Amino acid sequence: MKRAPLLLLAALSLLPAKALAEEEPTIDPYAVEPEPARRRFTFYATAGLTYRPLYGVPILGADLEFSFGGRTRSVDIHGSVGGAIGRTEQGLLAGQLRIGPTFLFPVGDRVRLGFEPRSGWIGIRRITKNETIGDLTAGLNGIATVDLASGEEYAIFLGGRIGADYLMRANAMLFAGTLMLGARY
Amino acid sequence: MTSLSTKPSRKGLRFLLAALALSMTCGWMRGLREDELLCEETAARLADCCPDFDPSVLECSYYSGCGTTSYPAITIAESECIDDLSCSELIDRGVCGRAAHATQPTEHTDGDETTTEQRVEVCP
Numbered sequence: 001m002k003r004a005p006l007l008l009l010a011a012l013s014l015l016p017a018k019a020l021a022e023e024e025p026t027i028d029p030y031a032v033e034p035e036p037a038r039r040r041f042t043f044y045a046t047a048g049l050t051y052r053p054l055y056g057v058p059i060l061g062a063d064l065e066f067s068f069g070g071r072t073r074s075v076d077i078h079g080s081v082g083g084a085i086g087r088t089e090q091g092l093l094a095g096q097l098r099i100g101p102t103f104l105f106p107v108g109d110r111v112r113l114g115f116e117p118r119s120g121w122i123g124i125r126r127i128t129k130n131e132t133i134g135d136l137t138a139g140l141n142g143i144a145t146v147d148l149a150s151g152e153e154y155a156i157f158l159g160g161r162i163g164a165d166y167l168m169r170a171n172a173m174l175f176a177g178t179l180m181l182g183a184r185y
Numbered sequence: 186m187t188s189l190s191t192k193p194s195r196k197g198l199r200f201l202l203a204a205l206a207l208s209m210t211c212g213w214m215r216g217l218r219e220d221e222l223l224c225e226e227t228a229a230r231l232a233d234c235c236p237d238f239d240p241s242v243l244e245c246s247y248y249s250g251c252g253t254t255s256y257p258a259i260t261i262a263e264s265e266c267i268d269d270l271s272c273s274e275l276i277d278r279g280v281c282g283r284a285a286h287a288t289q290p291t292e293h294t295d296g297d298e299t300t301t302e303q304r305v306e307v308c309p
Binding site (some may be wrong): 128167172 | 271
């Protein structure tokens with residue numbers, strides 16, 4: 001009988017621990033839910049109209065570019081290859097090829113801003129003989145896109161690109177403005 | 186095995202360098218000069234405006250070497266002058282006729298002495 005109070009005391013001291021062990025786990029309201037897995041690769045294609053004055057000679061043409069690359073939370077990084085083909089004011093055939101990386105930063109849900117270092121070649125077909133005069137180019141474009149329609153994995157967007165290219169052999173500048181429609185997957 | 190795998194890439198690199206060097210010497214990468222482009226544009230305009238004008242008679246190339254420098258047959262100033270005139274004015278003022286026989290501005294350098302060949306201005 002002398003042991004009875006001791007046993008009771010021991011039982012009481014264990015009770016809270018047992019009760020605590022049986023409690024349901026608490027939910028932290030501030031815990032961040034893990035994001036769903038994001039696709040790592042993206043593909044861009046754009047087509048548009050481009051205007052490129054060179055030495056005061058306006059060149060109007062069609063522009064096409066393809067980009068393939070990766071996406072992080074803050075930036076899309078692509079390798080891009082593109083070109084433009086058009087005519088000068090007097091109808092001479094003109095073309096440009098370019099290659100380089102594209103960096104696009106999402107700003108809000110629908111807008112992306114970015115820049116594109118580019119190197120390439122520009123050429124204009126002579127009328128006086130069967131020959132093309134051309135030059136190597138290095139330049140930088142600024143690009144902005146606005147999504148017109150988007151799904152989980154794709155978007156159709158409207159975009160604009162302005163930039164300047166340096167003609168390396170002629171030491172001249174070529175400015176360009178492009179309005180384009182594109183698709184992102 | 187290593188030598189086998191590196192030989193094609195070296196050959197490819199040599200080919201690319203040779204192609205690049207060759208392309209630098211041809212018109213494709215020789216440089217897009219203002220006077221050449223404006224001369225070509227003007228030749229296209231004259232072909233549109235002037236009856237029986239053959240643009241292939243014009244030499245719109247720049248050449249420099251061996252003490253001689255030749256500029257396009259239509260100078261930048263002449264291109265701007267022609268651009269300011271209407272087609273009927275080009276015919277009436279005799280620009281079409283002079284353009285058909287335009288010669289290249291040419292300089293000859295011999296030591297410190299430079300001589301310039303006389304030519305008739307196409308669009309005074």
